[in-house]
Amino acid sequence: MERLEKTRPDHPVARCRGFIFDVDGVLCRGEDPIPRSAEAIERLRRGGKKVVFLSNNSTKSREDYLAKFERLGIPVVEDDLVLATYATAQYVAREKPGAKVYMVGAPGLRRELELAGLELVEDPFVAEYVVVGSAFDGTGRIREDNAHRITGALRALYHAGAKFIATNPDRIFPAKDGVIPGTGAVIGALSYMLDRQPDAIIGKPSTHIVEVALTRLGLPPGECAFVGDMDTDMLAGEKMGMTTVFVRSGAMTEEKLRSLGIEPDFVFDSVIEMLAVEG
Amino acid sequence: MERLEKTRPDHPVARCRGFIFDVDGVLCRGEDPIPRSAEAIERLRRGGKKVVFLSNNSTKSREDYLAKFERLGIPVVEDDLVLATYATAQYVAREKPGAKVYMVGAPGLRRELELAGLELVEDPFVAEYVVVGSAFDGTGRIREDNAHRITGALRALYHAGAKFIATNPDRIFPAKDGVIPGTGAVIGALSYMLDRQPDAIIGKPSTHIVEVALTRLGLPPGECAFVGDMDTDMLAGEKMGMTTVFVRSGAMTEEKLRSLGIEPDFVFDSVIEMLAVEG
Structure with missing residues (x-):
C-alpha cells in the first residue's frame, strides 16, 4: 500500500x-x-x-482461461476476465435478451453465449443474430463442426435478415507451421459474399x-x-x-x-x- | 444457310x-x-x-461439361468449352509455364491445372501461385479436402509471396436449401486476412x-x-x-x-x- x-x-x-x-x-x-x-x-x-x-480471444470461455491465469500465478475469478467471447455474448444479450443466435466458432464461444442466456439455433432461417469467431483449429484446419457453418451464417444473414456480430477483427496469428486465420477469415468471407460489413465488431x-x-x-x-x-x-x-x-x-x-x-x-x-x- | x-x-x-x-x-x-x-x-x-x-464455373473441368452439353443436345468437343477453371489454368500457364500452384477448390479445377502442365504442390511454402475456386460442395459444406486449404493458401501468399489468382468473383448461388457460397467466400477470407486483393480474377x-x-x-x-x-x-x-x-x-x-x-x-x-x- x-x-x-x-x-x-x-x-x-x-x-x-x-x-x-x-x-x-x-x-x-x-x-x-x-x-x-x-x-x-x-x-x-x-x-x-x-x-x-x-x-x-474468440475461441475460449472464461472457464477455459482460469487455468491459464493459474499458470501465470494471478488469482482470478471468472468476473475478472473479459474475453471477446464473453463480451460478445454480453453485447447481444443486452441488445436482445434470449435472442436466437446462429454461431460460427469454437466451443468456448458457444459456452459464453449459452451462459448469457442466448438461444443457440442450428437452423439459420430462424436466427436473429449471427455471431462469428474463428472457425479454425490451432493447426489452421477448419473445425469439423464448422464445415457447414459459413454457409449457415450466410443463409441466416441473406434469407433471415439476422444481425451480423463479430467477436473481433483479428486477421492472422503465428502458429507452429506458419500463420493461421483469425476471426477475420470468416468476416471476410461473409462480407465479400453479402457486400456488407458486420453490424458490430466487439473486440x-x-x-x-x-x-x-x-x-x-x-x-x-x-x-x-x-x-x-x-x-x-x-x-x-x-x-x-x-x-x-x-x-x-x-x-x-x-x-x-x-x-x-x-x-x-x-x-x-x-x-x-x-x-x-x-x- | x-x-x-x-x-x-x-x-x-x-x-x-x-x-x-x-x-x-x-x-x-x-x-x-x-x-x-x-x-x-x-x-x-x-x-x-x-x-x-x-x-x-470454378468446379468443373471441360471433361465434366461434355455430358452437360450432350443433355442440351449441343455437340461439342473440349476445345469449344471455355470454363473459368480452364481459362484460369491457361492464364497461369501462359504467365509462367509449369509454375508451382497451390490450389483451393474442386477436382475439376485441379484437373484443368494439371492438363495445362502446371505443377500442383501441397506445400504452401514452395508455391509460386495460389489459385482459388469454390471450396464448398453443392450443399454448402466445405469439401473435406479443402478443410486445410484456406490456411494453406494464406501461408503461400503470406510466407512464400505467391501470386493470387481467382477463377471468378462470384459471390453466392441458389441451391436446394438456400444460397451457397461461390469463389467469393475464399477471395473474401484471404483478402481480409492479407489486406490484399487478387492479382487477377479470370471469370x-x-x-x-x-x-x-x-x-x-x-x-x-x-x-x-x-x-x-x-x-x-x-x-x-x-x-x-x-x-x-x-x-x-x-x-x-x-x-x-x-x-x-x-x-x-x-x-x-x-x-x-x-x-x-x-x-
Missing part, C-alpha cells in the same frame, strides 16, 4: 482507481509469464485498485469490449487506465477517454506505435515497471 | 463471324434446356459461324476469360459477339470491343440491366430469336 502512495499525483497508479490489462504481451508471452507481472497485479490489488483482464480496437470491462470495474472511464502492448489497446482506451499505458514487453515496439500516430499517456518497460516508480 | 443470309447487314448474325455464348440463362436454366437453343447453335454453325461456350466480368475464348475462336473481338443474360456478360464483351447481345431468357430483366447503365447492342427474347430475323 505504501509504495503505491509514493507515486507522483500524475502517475497512472495515483490517478486511476481501475485498470484494464491486456493479457498477451503484457502479463505473458504465449505460455511464458512476463517476469513479475503477477507481483505487479498483487501489489495493485493490495493498494485498493480494481483490475480486470481483457483479451480478444479491440472496438470500444464495445472495453465498455463491458468498465461495467465489470464499475468505474467511469476517466478513473481507469488501459494497459496494453499494441496499437489496438491504446486506440480502444483512448476512444473511451481512459488513461493509456503502453508496455514494451509485447509484440510492438514503441517506435512502431508512434509511427502509427499513437501517443500513449505513459510508457513502461513492463507492468512491474509501472509499479516501480517512487515519490 | 439461306436464312442467315437474309439478315440485315447490321444484324449480329450478319456482322459477326464468331460467337461467344454464356451457358446458364442462355442455353439452359440449370438442367433444363432453353427451347430451341440447340437448333440456334446448329444453324449458326451451318451458316459458317464459329462458336464457343463460356462459363464462370466475368473480367476480360481474361473472354481473351481465352477469343483465342479459341481465332478471330479479332470486332468480328465477334458475346451473347449473354447478365450484366457481367455485357460488361466483359463491351470492354473487349465485341458486339453485345442480351437475351431475356435468363436471370436478369432488361430493365434491371438498363438500370445498371448497360446498353447492349442487341436484345432478343432468346438465342433462337436472334436467328429468327429475316430480311
